[in-house]
Amino acid sequence: MRAGYAVGALAGALVLMATTAGCSTDPAKADSPKGSAAASAGAGGGSGDAAPAVSAASIAIEPANGTTGVKPNGAVKVSAANGKLTSVKVTGPDGTEVPGEITADGTGWSPKAGLAVSTAYTVDALAEDAKGVVTNARSTFTTLTPEKEAGTTDNIADNGTYGVGMIVSVRFDRSVKNKDAVEAGITFETSDGTTVRGHWFGDKRLDFRPENYWNPGTKVTIHYKLKNVETAPGVYGDVNKDEPFTIGRSQISTVDVSTHKMAVVRDGQQVDTVEFTAGKPGYDTWNGVMVVEAKEGTTRMTSAGVTKEGSGDEYDLVVPHAMRLTDSGTYVHGNSWSAGVIGRSNGSHGCIGVTDTKSGSASAPAGKLYDSSLVGDVFKVVNSKGKVVDPSNGLSGWNTPWAQW
Incomplete structure (x- = not known):
């Protein structure tokens, strides 16, 4: 009798323990979410386990999982229905996150910057419904490789x-x-x-x-x-x-075609007056602001495309200390063949010629001007009979008003 009682009592204890714990011997159900199996046991006292709670929220990710050839801009979108997004991470192969933000109402997310081409990305998103039950979604895709x-x-x-x-x-x-x-x-x-x-x-x-x-x-x-x-x-x-x-320092030269003299102003102070010859009638030098776009040194200049063949006005010269001002061929350069007109009249085909020797001398006015100049220095031509230089001709964009720039 005593032995039988003891066994019965032990059996009863085992049953009580199983009922109290509410656990399952099925490993797949051992980690059921809070409120699923336990809540079911407490409510109905039944012998079966309840299914885990399912979130009413759903997540949609574009591009779809496995998509390739994705454009790096505007293609990534994450949205939530029947709930709100709580976290969105888009990461590249090195783990770096793409910056982005969830909308104020929690229903959408988009990146703040474009993605990299030829790169694989992973999207991980979480959302929760009104009861706080969470759902998740993942998508991987690869951006295009430009052809x-x-x-x-x-x-x-x-x-x-x-x-x-x-x-x-x-x-x-x-x-x-x-x-x-x-x-x-x-x-x-x-x-x-x-x-x-x-x-x-x-x-x-x-x-x-x-x-x-x-x-x-x-x-x-x-x-x-x-x-x-x-x-x-x-x-x-x-x-x-x-x-x-x-x-660097400021150097702005005003080229007055009417006086044939150039005032060189450096950092607000005039440091030199340089005599020159500019374009003669029919080849008038452009008016307006031009900028040194290249210091070419000794350069060959020909009349091809400038004068008509057989006009008697052709030329083929190698000139020293050449600084290009326009794409169309306006230069400030050394001039050794016009000593009689430099500082007195205009005799060039549009360039600004400054006194120099044939091979170029560092001590000549053209050499000194060349050595003191930088690419990006300003030459402003005034009082020429020529038109204002086109803003697209060289680095002449200063002739376009800021309001139109």
């Missing part, structure tokens, strides 16, 4: 020093259609807070400048982020890099 790129070049050398009139000119080897996106992909950081703005000349050239000439000593860094920018349908940029340069 075509727009080659990019500019006129800046890393860590170069330029004059206060320097204009950054960016050229593309393919026509740009998405100009706003390209312009947004090129930004300027300046040490003095100077604002820089871009202006398009056609579909392949984008020039940048401040409202007024640069302040001497300004440190500038161009940030190129174009590799993920679709410049035209199916065409992407080819460069992501930083390019620093510095603005």
